[in-house]
Amino acid sequence: xxxxxxxxxxxxxxxxxxxxxxxxxxxxxxxxxxxxxxxxxxxxxxxxxxxxxxxxxxxxxxxxxxxxxxxxxxxxxxxxxxxxxxxxxxxxxxxxxxxxxxxxxxxxxxxxxxxxxxxxxxxxxxxxxxxxxxxxxxxxxxxxxxxxxxxxxxxxxxxxxxxxxxxxxxxxxxxxxxxxxxxxxxxxxxxxxxxxxxxxxxxxxxxxxxxxxxxxxxxxxxxxxxxxxxxxxxxxxxxxxxxxxxxxxxxxxxxxxxxxxxxxxxxxxxxxxxxxxxxxxxxxxxxxxxxxxxxxxxxxxxxxxxxxxxxxxxxxxxxxxxxxxxxxxxxxxxxxxxxxxxxxxxxxxxxxxxxxxxxxxxxxxxxxxxxxxxxxxxxxxxxxxxxxxxxxxxxxxxxxxxxxxxxxxxxxxxxxxxxxxxxxxxxxxxxxxxxxxxxxxxxxxxxxxxxxxxxxxxxxxxxxxxxxxxxxxxxxxxxxxxxxxxxxxxxxxxxxxxxxxxxxxxxxxxxxxxxxxxxxxxxxxxxxxxxxxxxxxxxxxxxxxxxxxxxxxxxxxxxxxxxxxxxxxxxxxxxxxxxxxxxxxxxxxx
Amino acid sequence: xxxxxxxxxxxxxxxxxxxxxxxxxxxxxxxxxxxxxxxxxxxxxxxxxxxxxxxxxxxxxxxxxxxxxxxxxxxxxxxxxxxxxxxxxxxxxxxxxxxxxxxxxxxxxxxxxxxxxxxxxxxxxxxxxxxxxxxxxxxxxxxxxxxxxxxxxxxxxxxxxxxxxxxxxxxxxxxxxxxxxxxxxxxxxxxxxxxxxxxxxxxxxxxxxxxxxxxxxxxxxxxxxxxxxxxxxxxxxxxxxxxxxxxxxxxxxxxxxxxxxxxxxxxxxxxxxxxxxxxxxxxxxxxxxxx
Numbered sequence: 001x002x003x004x005x006x007x008x009x010x011x012x013x014x015x016x017x018x019x020x021x022x023x024x025x026x027x028x029x030x031x032x033x034x035x036x037x038x039x040x041x042x043x044x045x046x047x048x049x050x051x052x053x054x055x056x057x058x059x060x061x062x063x064x065x066x067x068x069x070x071x072x073x074x075x076x077x078x079x080x081x082x083x084x085x086x087x088x089x090x091x092x093x094x095x096x097x098x099x100x101x102x103x104x105x106x107x108x109x110x111x112x113x114x115x116x117x118x119x120x121x122x123x124x125x126x127x128x129x130x131x132x133x134x135x136x137x138x139x140x141x142x143x144x145x146x147x148x149x150x151x152x153x154x155x156x157x158x159x160x161x162x163x164x165x166x167x168x169x170x171x172x173x174x175x176x177x178x179x180x181x182x183x184x185x186x187x188x189x190x191x192x193x194x195x196x197x198x199x200x201x202x203x204x205x206x207x208x209x210x211x212x213x214x215x216x217x218x219x220x221x222x223x224x225x226x227x228x229x230x231x232x233x234x235x236x237x238x239x240x241x242x243x244x245x246x247x248x249x250x251x252x253x254x255x256x257x258x259x260x261x262x263x264x265x266x267x268x269x270x271x272x273x274x275x276x277x278x279x280x281x282x283x284x285x286x287x288x289x290x291x292x293x294x295x296x297x298x299x300x301x302x303x304x305x306x307x308x309x310x311x312x313x314x315x316x317x318x319x320x321x322x323x324x325x326x327x328x329x330x331x332x333x334x335x336x337x338x339x340x341x342x343x344x345x346x347x348x349x350x351x352x353x354x355x356x357x358x359x360x361x362x363x364x365x366x367x368x369x370x371x372x373x374x375x376x377x378x379x380x381x382x383x384x385x386x387x388x389x390x391x392x393x394x395x396x397x398x399x400x401x402x403x404x405x406x407x408x409x410x411x412x413x414x415x416x417x418x419x420x421x422x423x424x425x426x427x428x429x430x431x432x433x434x435x436x437x438x439x440x441x442x443x444x445x446x447x448x449x450x451x452x453x454x455x456x457x458x459x460x461x462x463x464x465x466x467x468x469x470x471x472x473x474x475x476x477x478x479x480x481x482x483x484x485x486x487x488x489x490x491x492x493x494x495x496x497x498x499x500x501x502x503x504x505x506x507x508x509x510x511x512x513x514x515x516x517x518x519x520x521x522x523x524x525x526x527x528x529x530x531x532x533x534x535x536x537x538x539x540x541x542x543x544x545x546x547x548x549x550x551x552x553x554x555x556x557x558x559x560x561x562x563x564x565x566x567x568x569x570x571x572x573x574x575x576x577x578x579x580x581x582x583x584x585x586x587x588x589x590x
Numbered sequence: 591x592x593x594x595x596x597x598x599x600x601x602x603x604x605x606x607x608x609x610x611x612x613x614x615x616x617x618x619x620x621x622x623x624x625x626x627x628x629x630x631x632x633x634x635x636x637x638x639x640x641x642x643x644x645x646x647x648x649x650x651x652x653x654x655x656x657x658x659x660x661x662x663x664x665x666x667x668x669x670x671x672x673x674x675x676x677x678x679x680x681x682x683x684x685x686x687x688x689x690x691x692x693x694x695x696x697x698x699x700x701x702x703x704x705x706x707x708x709x710x711x712x713x714x715x716x717x718x719x720x721x722x723x724x725x726x727x728x729x730x731x732x733x734x735x736x737x738x739x740x741x742x743x744x745x746x747x748x749x750x751x752x753x754x755x756x757x758x759x760x761x762x763x764x765x766x767x768x769x770x771x772x773x774x775x776x777x778x779x780x781x782x783x784x785x786x787x788x789x790x791x792x793x794x795x796x797x798x799x800x801x802x803x804x805x806x807x808x809x810x811x812x813x814x815x816x817x818x819x820x821x822x823x824x825x826x827x828x829x830x831x832x833x834x835x836x837x838x839x840x841x842x843x844x845x846x847x848x849x850x851x852x853x854x855x856x857x858x859x860x861x862x863x864x865x866x867x868x869x870x871x872x873x874x875x876x877x878x879x880x881x
Contacts (some may be wrong), residue, residue, distance in 0.1 A: 364722075
């Protein structure tokens with residue numbers, strides 16, 4: 001039992017006795033956490049302690065689970081109507097005068113959908129956060145619609161979800177599931193969770209698991225066939241709903257929620273790259289989203305502003321809302337555009353750059369386009385001590401970074417024989433060491449937290465394309481590309497994705513600051529002007545690269561060439577590298 | 591910035607007499623008055639076409655018979671010319687105005703033979719981002735005047751403006767205009783009884799522009815102030831309608847007004863804004879007082 005400091009009470013209702021635990025100040029608004037199958041309220045322990053700082057958190061063992069008693073007989077004792085009675089009894093006991101915020105995971109969410117769509121709870125629920133558990137009524141209509149007009153896509157969706165629901169059919173067989181759970185499956189379950197679902201080891205699941213799982217089979221047997229066959233036609237939500245969809249859920253398809261807007265007038269969608277057991281694997285993110293949504297709907301209860309108005313609107317808002325994103329080289333070009341794109345998606349942004357004024361400007365505009373918070377930090381990414389200091393500050397003041405974009409880079413052009421070792425050092429310090437420091441320091445924080453994350457490194461099309469004009473720059477970027485690939489392999493087991501972005505020729509001010517080795521100041525100025533004009537004529541906007549970066553994070557892509565020329569070069573590097581070697585010998589038209 | 595009151599009798603201003611300047615100033619004020627009047631009538635649900643018609647009607651009622659170009663109106667992300675590929679997209683559409691949306695009214699009436707070309711940025715309701723863009727335009731007005739007085743090449747000034755926009759975090763959206771111009775020359779126009787328009791542009795004014803282009807081509811200058819090499823020359827005396835246009839992720843803002851360039855040796859008199867009593871200039875002054 002890991003709910004330390006919880007106050008327990010027993011609530012009697014409908015022939016069973018429920019074990020209810022409370023955390024946090026009882027005068028605060030109440031958040032009720034409902035667990036799923038095969039779980040007990042302890043599945044919420046990590047989320048509950050985080051929420052307890054702000055809220056009155058209430059958890060209870062569903063009848064037949066954990067330390068609540070089971071109904072007799074079991075058959076017919078787990079209908080959604082009875083589960084609603086239990087819920088009402090609990091909130092009558094813990095929050096008699098004030099509506100509560102309900103949060104459900106898995107079967108906890110399935111039953112909470114019932115709570116939030118039946119008339120007798122109207123006015124008692126201030127908001128509902130659902131994860132990994134659809135309303136059986138909505139699910140029933142979803143199936144019916146697809147059966148009625150079976151287009152190929154709809155048939156595919158049906159088959160997809162049908163395959164994911166294999167365990168539901170198993171649970172309908174009599175006796176066998178009980179035997180399995182009380183026997184070998186019960187023993188092996190913790191190991192299975194760790195291996196397949198990446199649930200961290202610890203004091204979960206609890207010792208009551210075999211009984212919970214055996215009793216809980218009746219949740220399925222009492223409700224699934226009845227509700228899917230004859231879904232209620234009036235299952236409209238009377239409270240705002242926040243839907244959190246884990247994108248890697250092995251049991252539920254994301255498509256299940258496609259038509260949800262027709263049932264829920266006030267819906268906020270979130271998505272999370274994680275597997276089914278998010279309360280164990282992503283407690284920080286869940287606590288943040290639950291707290292934010294509850295607070296938005298707390299201000300003035302049912303009549304208040306729908307929370308949608310307070311969340312960002314961009315196409316990726318579902319995924320990045322409230323996350324912490326750190327971008328280096330954020331005072332200009334691709335870094336700045338990336339910071340804005342994340343800001344538009346509702347992320348909190350830390351803009352890092354050597355140019356303090358530019359970084360502050362990026363942060364200011366980021367707040368104007370939708371970031372709930374944004375900060376500018378003046379740091380040279382090549383300076384290890386400064387990066388360490390920055391990481392400490394960010395962790396202490398803003399939190400652990402969810403998405404890290406190592407974008408800072410400088411240009412260096414000129415023949416190899418004319419490039420001095422000083423110039424080499426300078427370009428490697430920023431382009432390679434900057435990335436190494438970022439990945440090492442912030443990547444470690446991410447890995448230690450153990451709740452996933454993503455690292456994006458800006459490489460370049462020059463990582464594939466050899467060239468006599470850019471030996472040092474290309475070398476540094478090729479190193480970044482390989483570093484990203486290696487790191488991706490290593491961090492995959494921590495659910496941290498790593499992407500390398502290869503932009504190509506993009507209209508940014510890198511050309512205006514590039515060092516041209518072996519030239520004097522006047523000639524360098526001329527070359528800078530000339531390349532800036534050439535890049536300006538190409539006119540590929542950094543905003544498109546920023547979009548590619550967000551897409552790469554959402555899809556967890558490994559290597560992303562962005563401009564057509566970058567794609568072409570990547571293709572050639574695979575099918576006919578000789579062509580690239582030929583191009584490498586050409587002198588640039590400057 | 592130049593003082594609000596210009597000494598109109600300065601003898602150096604060859605080519606532009608005081609009454610002429612007064613005529614241009616009069617029509618520019620008329621156009622801005624129209625923009626403010628129409629902006630005041632814009633409501634949620636009004637379309638770009640309706641807004642353009644309101645401008646046209648308002649100016650016709652006050653004696654405007656010819657145009658450099660017919661009024662434009664852009665709403666929402668069209669203020670930043672999002673996705674503009676062909677010039678036809680500049681023409682007003684049925685896009686409806688919504689609360690919080692930015693808008694731009696752009697018109698170029700000819701009145702008593704004098705041309706104005708103005709741009710007015712506004713916003714229906716509150717939009718802090720749009721306020722920020724408008725405030726940041728001030729630096730461009732100062733930059734352009736300073737560098738024109740220094741007689742820098744127009745192409746260089748163009749690049750400096752673009753650099754400042756980039757530093758501010760914005761995109762240069764005047765690049766979307768035909769030839770990517772930040773400004774073009776305007777001049778007096780003969781008053782004819784029949785003055786047709788071609789693609790929204792008045793034929794009389796186009797005639798003037800084309801003849802300037804032909805003369806300029808011989809002498810090495812162009813009436814279009816662009817990023818290209820044909821603008822690589824010092825500012826040519828005359829009247830320039832200058833229109834720096836900022837864009838930022840679906841929000842755009844611009845101003846457009848006339849810059850007078852003369853061949854005076856005195857820097858103050860060699861270039862000045864035709865009028866300093868314009869809505870955006872007043873707005874900046876008010877913001878300074880408030881701060």
